[in-house]
Amino acid sequence: MTTDGMPRVHALRRGVPGRLPLVLLHGFPLDHRMWHDVTDLLPGEPTVLAVDLPGFGASPSGPDVAQALGADPAPSLEVMADGVAAALRGQGVERAVVAGLSLGGYVAMALVERHPDLVAGLGLIDTKATADDDAARRTRLEVAAQVRAEMRVDRVLGMRTTLLGATNRVTRPDLSERLERWTRDQGPLGLAWAQEAMAARPDRTQALRAYAGPAVVVVGEEDELSPVAASQHMVDALADARLVVVPGAGHMTSNESPEPVASALQGLLARAQRADAAA
Ligand code: MLT
Numbered sequence: 001m002t003t004d005g006m007p008r009v010h011a012l013r014r015g016v017p018g019r020l021p022l023v024l025l026h027g028f029p030l031d032h033r034m035w036h037d038v039t040d041l042l043p044g045e046p047t048v049l050a051v052d053l054p055g056f057g058a059s060p061s062g063p064d065v066a067q068a069l070g071a072d073p074a075p076s077l078e079v080m081a082d083g084v085a086a087a088l089r090g091q092g093v094e095r096a097v098v099a100g101l102s103l104g105g106y107v108a109m110a111l112v113e114r115h116p117d118l119v120a121g122l123g124l125i126d127t128k129a130t131a132d133d134d135a136a137r138r139t140r141l142e143v144a145a146q147v148r149a150e151m152r153v154d155r156v157l158g159m160r161t162t163l164l165g166a167t168n169r170v171t172r173p174d175l176s177e178r179l180e181r182w183t184r185d186q187g188p189l190g191l192a193w194a195q196e197a198m199a200a201r202p203d204r205t206q207a208l209r210a211y212a213g214p215a216v217v218v219v220g221e222e223d224e225l226s227p228v229a230a231s232q233h234m235v236d237a238l239a240d241a242r243l244v245v246v247p248g249a250g251h252m253t254s255n256e257s258p259e260p261v262a263s264a265l266q267g268l269l270a271r272a273q274r275a276d277a278a279a
Contacts, residue, residue, distance in 0.1 A: 005068025006087040007080075008032075008058040012039045012048040020120050020272055021047040022265060023088065023096045025104030027126070027252070028198070029156050029183045029191050031057030034101070037255050041262035046269055049093070053107060054083050055190025062193040075196035081110035085118055097272045099123025099265055101254055102226060103194065106201055113207035121272030122215040122238075123265055126223050126251045128230035129237065131203045140199040144192040151188045156195075165222030165250025175255055208237040214271040215241040216264045220249030220256060242267070 010032045015021070022042075024035045032050035039048050052059040059065070065083040066073040073079075084107060088096065098119050100108035105127025112119050132140065139159075146155045163179055164172065208215075215238045219231040228245055235241045244264045249256040 004090060005060055005064055006090060007054055007060070007065060007083045008052045009087050009091055010050045010052070010058075012036070012050050013042075013044070013046070015047040016045050019046055020269060020276060021049055021093055021096045022269060023084075023093070023098045024048065024050040025084070025098065025100030025107050026050070026053065026056065027100075027102035027104055027254075028194055029056075029153065029160065029186050030179070031182065031186065033057075033182060034252075034254060037258040038262045038265065041258055042266060046097075049088070049091070049096070051084055051087065053080050053103070053194070055193050056186055061187075061190060062197065075193045075200060077106050077110045077197050077201045078114065080107045080197065081114050085111060085115040088118065094118065095120050095276070097121035097123065097265075097269050099125060099268070100127065101125040102127045102251065103198065105226075106198065106204075109204040109207055110201075112211050113204060116211070119211070119213060120276050121213055121268045122211060123218070123268050124215065124231070124234055125218040125261060126220060126226050126253050127234075128226045129203065129205045129208055129234050130230065131201055132199060137199045140195045144195040144199075147188045147192045147195070153183055153186060153188050153191055156191050157183055162224045163251050164256060165220050165224075165248065167222060167248050168250060168256050172256070175252070178255070179252065205233070205237050208234055209239075212239050214268060214275055216244060216268045217241055218244045218246065218253055218261055218264050220251060220253040221245050221247050222250045223253070225251045 054065040
């Protein structure tokens with residue numbers, strides 16, 4: 001837990017001073033540990049900071065972060081993004097390449113909208129810019145209510161059976177077990193708050209249209225939760241985006257096929273570094 005009420009930032013690697021750091025935002029219902037598979041493959045130069053989003057891992061709860069920010073305590077991705085920005089600034093990070101998977105991508109897009117000066121490069125992995133439809137929103141709110149009532153994460157596990165792609169659901173029981181373990185490590189109240197925050201999120205296509213910096217969009221070809229078409233939509237909205245479609249991976253590309261994700265992030269860091277140097 002942090003002492004300033006802000007999300008916990010884990011320094012996975014201290015790199016070369018003066019280079020843009022890489023900030024990684026995890027998916028639901030996980031925490032910063034999901035990034036080790038990717039960062040183990042990144043060459044040594046960048047500082048790598050992996051955040052536990054509010055209510056996950058070692059971070060304070062969403063309501064506690066909202067209180068520390070003096071913000072509306074209602075569950076929202078805006079509180080998550082403002083908390084991440086404040087935590088990074090608290091560590092002296094004013095500019096970074098920001099990449100997020102799924103929920104982490106929603107938060108990265110909220111950062112682009114609310115803290116544009118922070119984002120020197122944008123990585124969007126297995127995520128989408130559009131809001132939930134009514135049915136998806138209703139399901140999230142029902143799940144949140146049940147998790148709060150039972151104070152158990154089992155209903156969340158029940159709704160996350162399609163995290164891995166169809167191929168790896170059969171061939172990678174080790175990954176299924178790891179994801180279940182990480183999910184069971186999270187507190188039920190944090191998961192409920194995040195479901196409510198995601199249910200309330202707006203469409204952020206316009207925020208992507210307004211973003212001029214370098215971007216990469218990565219998606220598993222077998223992603224059933226944020227399919228390839230959702231990635232194409234984000235690429236079309238962005239001014240300078242590359243699309244990487246990863247064969248044989250589902251929604252957890254970072255762990256199902258970490259090599260192409262590491263290579264996409266390495267390319268993004270180089271492009272952002274060049275763009276910042278030229279500015
Ligand atoms: C995630 O992996 O973070 C989730 O799929 C996000 C969501 O539920 O929309």
